[in-house]
Amino acid sequence: MAADDTLAKVSDFGFETRAIHAGQEPDPRTGAVVPAIYATSTYKQDGVGGLREGYEYSRSANPTRTALEECIASLELGVRGFAFASGLAAEDTLLRALTKPGDHVIIPDDAYGGTYRLFDKVESRWGLAYDPVPISDVDAVRAAIGPQTRIVWVETPTNPLLGIADIAALAEVAHAAGALLVVDNTFASPYLQQPIAHGADVVVHSTTKYAGGHSDVVGGALVAREEAVAEQIAFHQNSMGAVAGPFDSWLVLRGLKTLALRMERHSDNAEQVVEFLQSRPEVSHVIYPGLAEHPGHAVAVRQMKRFGGMVSFRMAAGEQAALDVVEHTELFTLAESLGGVESLIEHPGRMTHASAAGSPLEVPADLVRVSVGIETGADLVADLAHAFERLAR
Numbered sequence: 001m002a003a004d005d006t007l008a009k010v011s012d013f014g015f016e017t018r019a020i021h022a023g024q025e026p027d028p029r030t031g032a033v034v035p036a037i038y039a040t041s042t043y044k045q046d047g048v049g050g051l052r053e054g055y056e057y058s059r060s061a062n063p064t065r066t067a068l069e070e071c072i073a074s075l076e077l078g079v080r081g082f083a084f085a086s087g088l089a090a091e092d093t094l095l096r097a098l099t100k101p102g103d104h105v106i107i108p109d110d111a112y113g114g115t116y117r118l119f120d121k122v123e124s125r126w127g128l129a130y131d132p133v134p135i136s137d138v139d140a141v142r143a144a145i146g147p148q149t150r151i152v153w154v155e156t157p158t159n160p161l162l163g164i165a166d167i168a169a170l171a172e173v174a175h176a177a178g179a180l181l182v183v184d185n186t187f188a189s190p191y192l193q194q195p196i197a198h199g200a201d202v203v204v205h206s207t208t209k210y211a212g213g214h215s216d217v218v219g220g221a222l223v224a225r226e227e228a229v230a231e232q233i234a235f236h237q238n239s240m241g242a243v244a245g246p247f248d249s250w251l252v253l254r255g256l257k258t259l260a261l262r263m264e265r266h267s268d269n270a271e272q273v274v275e276f277l278q279s280r281p282e283v284s285h286v287i288y289p290g291l292a293e294h295p296g297h298a299v300a301v302r303q304m305k306r307f308g309g310m311v312s313f314r315m316a317a318g319e320q321a322a323l324d325v326v327e328h329t330e331l332f333t334l335a336e337s338l339g340g341v342e343s344l345i346e347h348p349g350r351m352t353h354a355s356a357a358g359s360p361l362e363v364p365a366d367l368v369r370v371s372v373g374i375e376t377g378a379d380l381v382a383d384l385a386h387a388f389e390r391l392a393r
């Protein structure tokens, strides 16, 4: 969308409009409405150093990736976006860009298992110290900050316990100590929550999840609030090279177009599933930030538009019952990952969070996590009801 005198700039449009148009003008040569998949490694130069629109080599920049990077930066209200081969590649690049040996990072005590493993088994070998802290407790975070603390790393909602962290309060605490606030916004997506608006410095995404939204691509993204941080990320993205390829970028870009619609439906269906689970005697706890009894509910209401598609629950009868439920559903597919159009179910203790066993991040054995998809809500409830009936027999 050309920014001329008669049209508002794309940045002035609403979220849904930006999801479809930011970074995605029709191709000037052909008029193609959808950005092409630029499957090219290199670009013809008009004379030595004569680059066309800055493209010289596709690790450094590729037009399909640029389109995605501009779109996600717009959706997350940042100055620049960066697309990576996976969420963990984005995280690793960010840590190289912002930290050095001897620095310290605070991470959530129920961080995504892969993020925990990255800190515990990889980054720590290179001299980066970390402490898992219950980040829903602002005082605990303040107390854990030391002179070497460079980053307060936040997930909200957390995975799989759906804890809520107060982004604005943590931004204040981090900034007062000279640290940066990084928010992994994978679970909420920018439609439900925009951390930069609450003071975050960098937003992290596994675009594998809600951003892509169709369980057909693995990818990651970073969005920076300020140019100085963006420059560090840009340098490291190019120097380390874990970039998103053009086809993967295109899939995520296509996913983003329907993000708003999908998140509304994920939230509608999750509410139906929560209501059902609350009615079941087999379930001891239903964990969802939209419930008034959730300890983070008030904060979630303040910083989220709705409460998303992730629901966790605990089985009163313990681990075996949890394992049986995840094996007895039919529409809910037993699988890791989340955020796709189809509903998934899993046992975090034995699956996504198995690597956290015996660590401070170990999750309860009776826990079940569902990623509620956008199928017909009543069908999802019926599938869970059927699984519970099989349990009773």
Ligand SMILES: *Cc1c(COP(=O)(O)O)cnc(C)c1O
Pocket: 086, 087, 088, 089, 112, 114, 115, 155, 159, 184, 186, 187, 205, 206, 207, 208, 209, 218, 219, 220
């Ligand atoms: C999946 C996930 C990641 C890691 O992303 P990959 O794309 O699998 O590398 C990081 N954070 C959260 C919250 C996730 O769910």
